[in-house]
Amino acid sequence: MDRDFIIRIISENFKNLRRESHYTQDKMAEIVGVSKKTIIQIEKGRGLADWTTCIAICAIFRESDILHKIFGGDPLEVIEITVQDVNIRPQEKTMGGHIMWKNITEYKGFKLQRNVISKHFRILDEENYRLISTFNEDVAHEMWQDIQKTI
Known part of the structure; x- marks a missing residue:
């Protein structure tokens, strides 16, 4: 987009x-x-x-x-x-992505998701707060790997 x-x-x-x-x-x-x-x-x-x-x-x-x-x-x-290409900061709490989002992977309550309409990615923490948003798939996966290493 x-x-x-x-x-x-x-x-x-x-x-x-x-x-x-x-x-x-x-x-x-x-x-x-x-x-x-x-x-x-x-x-x-x-x-x-x-x-x-x-x-x-x-x-x-x-x-x-x-x-x-x-x-x-x-x-x-x-x-x-x-x-901005990538938005990295805690945001408002989401509903967890039950409607417009597809879970790509989960780890210890964290989720890497992709929006089914806009196709952008986001990472949610265990309480469904958005940590990052980006259209760049490589960045999303890179951040996901960083999160997995730190938790």
Whole structure:
């Protein structure tokens, strides 16, 4: 997943995201910080949202069912690892990946998982806190080996 894909997929779903939140085009323009004309252009498929607008949409509508289905979970996590390649820091507690995640391997309660939609990887600790997220499979496996050595 890259910036261009994220821009395209958010632009294609812009109208549905607005409607999911019951916003008018005027209100959506105010919230996102663009003109109503820009909203209309995006919704009619005559233009794409810019990267900053996509980040704003993911932040403002972080709990959106539509965004969660598109990205297979937290849209900001996908944005963050798209920008940084690897996100290594303890995050919020997850539900353990019962729906959108496939366990690749487990060790002493830790899990290496891959998202079935976005295809990014994450490692969860024994309490299901996310330790790392990345699109890079080599990095995910490298970190997994480090974790196995230390626990």
